Amino acid sequence: MHKILSAVFLAPEIKRFEVEAPKIALKRKPGQFVIIRIDDEGERIPLTIADSDASKGTVTIIVQGIGKTTKQLNALGAGEFISDVVGPLGRPSHIENFGTAISIGGGVGAAIAYPTAVALKEAGNHTISIIGGRSRDFVILEDEMRRACDEVFVTTDDGSYGRRGFVTGQLKELIATRRIDFVLAVGPIPMMSAVADVTRDIGIPTVVSLNPVMIDGTGMCGGCRATVGARTVFVCVEGPEFNAHEVDFSTLDRRNKTYWVQERQALAEHRCHLEDALTEKLQETR
Ligand code: NAD
Ligand code: FES
Secondary structure (H helix, E strand, C coil), X not given: CEEEEEEEXXXXXXXXXXXXXXXXXXXXXXXXXXXXXXXXXXCCEEEEEEXXXXXXXXXXEEEECCCHHHHHHHCCCCCCEECEEEEEECCCCCCCCCCEEEEEEEHHHHHHHHHHHHHHHHXXXXXXXXXXXXXXXXXXXXXXXXXXXXXXXXXXXXXXXXXXXXXXXXXXXXXXHCCCCEEEEECCHHHHHHHHHHHHCCCCCEEEXXXXXXXXXXXXCCCCEEEECCEEEEHHHHCCEEEHHHECXXXXXXXXXXXXXXXXXXXXXXXXXXXXXXXXXXXXXX
């Protein structure tokens, strides 16, 4: 069992947890992830390690409550427990001094881009971060990125904060005005695909972090298959980071929607249980 030491909402449905996991905290490197189960019956969910503190024996994970399990997880608070936290899994980010490196985090993807941005800075890069959100409320980790990077640009789709538009607008502007040697992009699939389209023809090495359906996380089940450079890869052991210019994003998007109907059903049933529990509670207090 892993105790939750702190649990704080960063944005609507996006919560940061600090969880006891001393062995993982000692070993983990930027880009790696854990698979967690809330309880013995629970679904396994992969979550990138946003940060860690080896002296406290904790890892930080940032969770977007979109399905039944992530919503259940986001209902937990400090002092409660998560049954399993397995990791660190996956290959660490490839870090070197590229020169000028841009780290792009779209929505909750900023949580994954953050540890790699820190490592890129430590490796001597001039590090630029672009953080994008639907609106001001969905921009996360801006203060952390400002502490870690040389420059930070914020974009919002509705223009409520920072530059109006997608992260790709800001990226194009930066590329037009200076030499960029490396780009990391993490976020929704259409975003990562759009970033790859911007950098492909001008030949800027670009890496994306993929989040396909995962089950075991150890290369056994094949659930996390993706197509990269016409090769089938198992993202959990060969990734999660890949050359963006070689990723087949449309197949990845299709595969990620395989269990969409079941996920909707599970979420609807979960809501019914919550409503029943709430009605019962209200009746008890009357
Ligand atoms: P979102 O849809 O709010 O988008 C976040 C930002 O991405 C936008 O503000 C915009 O700047 C950019 N963006 C979105 N669509 C774009 C497009 N077509 N072109 C250019 N830029 C675009 O993001 P969200 O709701 O936080 O993310 C949800 C999705 O991200 C989920 O589907 C989730 O599975 C995925 N996700 C991916 C990873 C990963 O490792 N790649 C990690 C966590 C979540
Ligand atoms: Fe099973 Fe990757 S999650 S092989």
